[in-house]
Amino acid sequence: MILTVTLNAALDVTYRVEALNAGTTHRVRDVHTRPGGKGVNVADVLTQLGEPVHATGLAGPELNLPDFVPIAGPSRRTTTVLSTQDDSATLFNEPGPVISAGEWAAFRTHFDTLARDAQVIVLSGSLPPGLPADAYADLIRRAPAPVILDTDGEPLRHGLTARPALVKPNIDELARLLGRIPDLPADCAALGVPVAATLGADGALLTTPDGTWHGQPPRVLSGNPTGAGDAFTAAFARGIATGTPWPAILADAIALSAAAVNTPTAGAYDEATYREFTDLIQVKEA
Amino acid sequence: MILTVTLNAALDVTYRVEALNAGTTHRVRDVHTRPGGKGVNVADVLTQLGEPVHATGLAGPELNLPDFVPIAGPSRRTTTVLSTQDDSATLFNEPGPVISAGEWAAFRTHFDTLARDAQVIVLSGSLPPGLPADAYADLIRRAPAPVILDTDGEPLRHGLTARPALVKPNIDELARLLGRIPDLPADCAALGVPVAATLGADGALLTTPDGTWHGQPPRVLSGNPTGAGDAFTAAFARGIATGTPWPAILADAIALSAAAVNTPTAGAYDEATYREFTDLIQVKEA
Known part of the structure; x- marks a missing residue:
């Protein structure tokens, strides 16, 4: 079972408008809502893939997320x-x-119980106000299974000190972590843990102690980018859980990510695009 | 007592961001929510002015608006x-x-009761899905007091046939009503009822059987335009209720509207701006 953690769960609202023009009034054509947050998206993609997955985190009662620790706000x-x-x-x-100290303490106890049955644990997204910057580092140290960390800024910096099994920054998150434009692949390799970096139109780069690989989709799709990164993470969670070789995981992650861009909402992927891209991703040693 | 009617009440949410850039992700700095809708804004401005006012309409339970007829959705x-x-x-x-037929029937009964004590009735905003396009015309015909109508499109066209005491279109609403660029003041005068048209930076135009006036603020303020039109309407409601001469109402409405632009949320005005502008508005016969 893969366990995903979303400490800053959200109600994801999607508005469709004709065109977005700053400074004007827009009539929203349709409104779509779903419980979201990056770890919820990862779990939804894994469910669509047929993988056993369990989603937890912190959430208000209006999100109706079972197995999340309830918060007051x-x-x-x-x-x-x-x-x-x-x-x-x-x-x-x-x-x-x-988040109150009591809510955070309740979550850690809940996490310890769920993590016992996990093959891989995914920690995704920003930390809500009230949590310490080393909250993810704390969970990584408690975790009895490999942890994938997908976050930004100070939570990422602290998390790296706890040596997760993989971090998944995008190019902007890498630049913020380093305080400058990244020098690739050297800067990823220097982080001391496996790094799967998404580079937008330039595909993705994977640095590990066993080698460095770069992969690229055959074409760049436009659409809804929310959740593309979460589909990428989902592929790595499945790959690590099943012991798949790194370059094969990278190719799968790029295909699944491209297939997620092609859907209107996060947490889902387009099956036809996934099938088509699975055979077309080029992964090379870098 | 002034009665305001909001058939399409809303939860008004205000997000503050650093800069709005289409196609990017924005971290919202602060979130402000209030029950809103144009008639609620008019009532809030009248309350701030110290005028006796009663707000009604149709609203879901989460808006917590007393004296609104509850709807299911x-x-x-x-x-x-x-x-x-x-x-x-x-x-x-x-x-x-x-809105269901039963909810609309319940509202009309409620309206008949409240309207008995009203000196002026204000009908504001769009009609929610499910209501007939002549819903406002129906209310105007049932109303025992002068009605100000502030709406757009078909509800405005139907409403005019019931001869309200005043309509308050902006220049875009006038253009939609006519199907072309308005020829002012002739097109307003031809509507057959008093018309207070807001013209953005060009101030406002009032056509009545007693005369035609144009007014202009001394300078155009930038800020939040939501609710500026509702403050304008509030001034007309008070002016008609108190029997104030038309040009004095127009000057007051322009001052109050400018003072509302100067506040961050709808339904309020800046007292200092209102005092300053009250003496500076130029109203001339047009």
């Missing part, structure tokens, strides 16, 4: 505005409610 | 994204839930 919303005209996505992420 | 949200960088406001308006 209302959960945050993330709103994605999709423009029909140019297929662009514009996101607005609320900060979220402040 | 969750109320819609309107989200205003304020950019700190350029003071611009970008709005996203959800369509809202479908």
Whole structure:
């Protein structure tokens, strides 16, 4: 079983508008809502893949997420505005409610119980206000299974000190971590743990003690980027759980990520695109 | 007592972001929510002015609006994204839930009771899905007091046939009503009822059987335009209720509207701006 953790769960709201013009009023054509957050998206993708998965985290009661530790404050919303005209996505992420020390303590106890049955644990997304910056580092140290960490800023910096099995930064997160434009692959290799870095149109780079690989999709798809990174993470969680070789995991992650861009909401992928891309991804030693 | 009617009430959400860039992700700095909708805003402004006012309409239970007739579906949200960088406001308006025939019948009965004590009735905003396009015309015909109608499109066209005491279109709403660029003041005068048309930076135009006036603020303020039109309407409601001469109402409405632009949320105005502008508005016969 793969365990995903979402400490900053959200109600994901998707608005479709004709075109987004700053400073004007938009009539929203349709409204779609789902419980979200990066770890929830990873779990949804794994479910679609047929993998046994368990999603946990912290969430307000309105999200109706079973096995999440309840918090008092209302959960945050993330709103994605999709423009029909140019297929662009514009996101607005609320900060979220402040987590109390008691809620965090309750979560750690719950985590210890669930983690016992996990083959791989995925820690995804930002930390809500109130949690210490080393919250992920703490969970990584308690975890009895390999941990994939997908976060940003100080939580990523602290998390690296606890040596997760893999980190999954995108190029902007890498630049923020380093404080400069990354020098690839050297900067990833220097992090001391396996790194799967997503590079946008340039594909993805994987550095490990066993080798370094780069992969690229045959073409870049436009659509909803939310959740593409989470599909990428889902592929790594499955690959690590099943003992798949690194370059094969990387190819699978790029295909699944491209197939997720092709769907209107996060936490899902387009099966036809996934099948098509699975045979077309080029992965080479870098 | 002034009665305001909001058939398409909403939870008004205001997000503050650094700058709005389409196609990117925004961290929302702060989130402000209030029960809103145009008639609620008009009532809030009248309350701040110290005028006796009663707000009614149709609303979901989560809006906590007493004296509104409850509906089953969750109320819609309107989200205003304020950019700190350029003071611009970008709005996203959800369509809202479908109103049942029973809910509409319950509202009309409730309206008949409340309208008995009203000196002026204000009907504001769009009609929610499920209501007939002549819903406002129906209310105007039942109303025992003068009615101000502030709406758009078909509800405005139907409403005019019931001869309200005043309509308050903006220039875009006038253009949609006519199907072409308005010829002012002739097109307003031809509507057959008093018309207070807001013209953005060009101030406002009032056509009545007693005369035609144009007014202009001494300077145009930037800020949150949501609710500026509702403050304008509030001034007309008070002016008609108190029997104030038309040109004095117009001057007051322009001052109050400018003072509302100067506040971060709808339904409020800046007292200092209102005092300053009250003596500076130029109203001339047109």
